[in-house]
Amino acid sequence: MCLFDLTEIDTIAKFPSTRYQGSKLKYTDWIWHCVKDLSFETVLDAFGGTGCVAHRMKQEGKSVTYNDILKFNSIIGKALIENEDCFISDRDLSFILNKHSNISYSNFIERTFADIYFTDDENHWLDIVATNIRHIQNEYKQAVAWFALFQSCIIKRPYNLFHRKNLYIRTQDVERSFGNKVTWDTPFPTHYRHFIEEANAAIFFNGKKNRSLNKNVFNLSNHYDLVYIDTPYISEKGIGVDYLDFYHFLEGLVDYENWENRIDYQSKHKRLKINGSEWTNPQTIEHSFECLLQQFKDSILAISYRSDGIPNIYRICEILKNNGKQVVLHESRKMQYVLSKKQSTEILIIGK
Secondary structure (H helix, E strand, C coil): CCCCCHHHHHHHCCCCCCCCCCCCHHHHHHHHHHHCCCCCCEEEECCCCCCHHHHHHHHCCCEEEEECCCHHHHHHHHHHHHCCCCCCCHHHHHHHHCCCCCCCCCCHHHHHCECCCECHHHHHHHHHHHHHHHCCCCHHHHHHHHHHHHHHHHHCCHHHCCCCCCHHHHHCCCCCCCCCHHHHHCCHHHHHHHHHHHHHHHCCCCCCCCEEECCCHHHCCCCCCEEEECCCCEECCCCECCHHHHHHHHHHHCCHHHHHHHECCCCCCCCECCCCCCCCCCCCHHHHHHHHHHHCCCCEEEEEEECCECCCHHHHHHHHHHCCCCEEEEEEEEEECCCCCCEEEEEEEEEC
16 A cells, blocks of 8 residues: 655645646636535546646545546646656656757658747757657656647747737847747757756645546546546627637647648648537537536536636526526636636636
8 A cells, every 4th residue: 555645745846837728727726725624535626628627636645537638738647647656867867958860850840830830940849849849758748748739839838829910029029018039049959958847846646546538528437436527618799719729739749650741731821620519619629518518417517617708607507507506606716818808707706
């Protein structure tokens, strides 16, 4: 039997910093406070994203299943949630960051994404590192290596997104009222080493079996004590957040061999072809909630939501009650999100 002290976890395993759009990192302690008195041992984080909520549940000794439909996100889950004890060593880091004579390197990023997101030298570096990572045999070390590359790519991007062709924002010699040119100009290897350190510091064993999945949420089983739901957000104006559109470059990185065939070459910023999602369409999202809450009606449901979302909170509570749930609402302080001029309140809807 493995003995461990959960009181040590906060200092041993700290979740990495993140600039991911919609991340709940600022809310993880509040979310835990809202659910800690509920009776549950197994948790599904159904729309896992950065993994910060799943990681917080793992810290509390729960058996956690992380899920996300985006492949690169599921790799984050493998690195930080499923991974128990695999770290990137200095030797691993040297292998990742250097070119090797016995490895054949493509220049796909360098020739495809010139003058879009990164400089020519940076694109060349990305081709090398992405190739090296794919040669790592241990799946957990490989996942950690990918995670650090995702973080490094995001931090060097204006707005931390890949939503438009805007390298010029970084490179123009003008006064700026936003962003951090020092961060943008910091070399990739420097950022990468930093994020490897952060990832290593987040890895721990909590005495339970944890796993990461890459599935459509409607294909998941329903045998979890608690299901945490944080769907893509649709504003009251009907504008949805499509994370694949924001982070397509990272999704391409982890499908490097097929990336070329997945690109929408009609788009100036070479995004991936997007088929759309029921969660980003204001005409379908309410039905999707109805199906999802019915699917997990035998679990405690914890739904993170914005006070100004579609469908509105009243409607979500009504759907929960129609599935036999008692509903409790928890409201956070007001927050202003990145790229939004409006403050809104974070709501945690509990159906038990």
